[in-house]
Amino acid sequence: MFEEPVASLQRKPGTVLVVDDQATSRAILEQVVRSLEGPVEVQTFARAVDAVVWATRHAAELVLVDYLMPDMDGVRFVNCLRALPGYEQVPIIMVTVSDDREVRYAALDAGATDFLIKPIDTRECLARCRNLLTLRRQQLALEEQTKRLEETMQELRRDARQRELEILPADVARFKPRKRNLGLNA
Numbered sequence: 769m770f771e772e773p774v775a776s777l778q779r780k781p782g783t784v785l786v787v788d789d790q791a792t793s794r795a796i797l798e799q800v801v802r803s804l805e806g807p808v809e810v811q812t813f814a815r816a817v818d819a820v821v822w823a824t825r826h827a828a829e830l831v832l833v834d835y836l837m838p839d840m841d842g843v844r845f846v847n848c849l850r851a852l853p854g855y856e857q858v859p860i861i862m863v864t865v866s867d868d869r870e871v872r873y874a875a876l877d878a879g880a881t882d883f884l885i886k887p888i889d890t891r892e893c894l895a896r897c898r899n900l901l902t903l904r905r906q907q908l909a910l911e912e913q914t915k916r917l918e919e920t921m922q923e924l925r926r927d928a929r930q931r932e933l934e935i936l937p938a939d940v941a942r943f944k945p946r947k948r949n950l951g952l953n954a
Contacts, residue, residue, distance in 0.1 A: 783810075783829055831858060863885075
């Protein structure tokens with residue numbers, strides 16, 4: 769149904785994906801996200817299918833998705849997104865008019881991180897987005913630091929092996945004369 773994901777997603781820091789079939793809701797969410805501090809780029813989609821196709825090639829640091837949409841509901845969208853490489857840990861906020869626990873349970877089981885009830889409280893939405901973006905950025909920084917540390921450890925191991933190979937012949941050369949001096953070469 770969707771294009772195959774590319775090996776490496778195009779990553780722009782501060783990219784937020786907003787998916788809502790209602791133009792007014794989408795505009796409100798976009799406005800709230802744009803009011804966040806720091807560089808923020810908002811990608812909006814009226815159709816969940818289009819958002820999933822976009823996500824196969826681009827990385828987002830946060831996703832806001834409506835639950836009730838005509839082509840694909842929010843739970844199915846979350847399932848599709850979580851199946852994409854690079855989206856396993858991206859925070860996803862489900863926005864819904866439904867106060868039904870079963871909807872929340874299904875969304876949580878699919879991988880939603882948080883919920884907002886429509887009509888959204890812009891202050892609450894801003895705080896949740898800011899907090900989840902901060903956590904995601906810290907997670908990405910830790911992943912990058914871990915990667916650099918692993919690369920450094922591999923380099924140190926290679927250097928240590930190389931030094932062992934350089935030292936070993938010198939030790940063998942020093943050992944041979946000792947054997948002769950101990951009368952082991954008869």
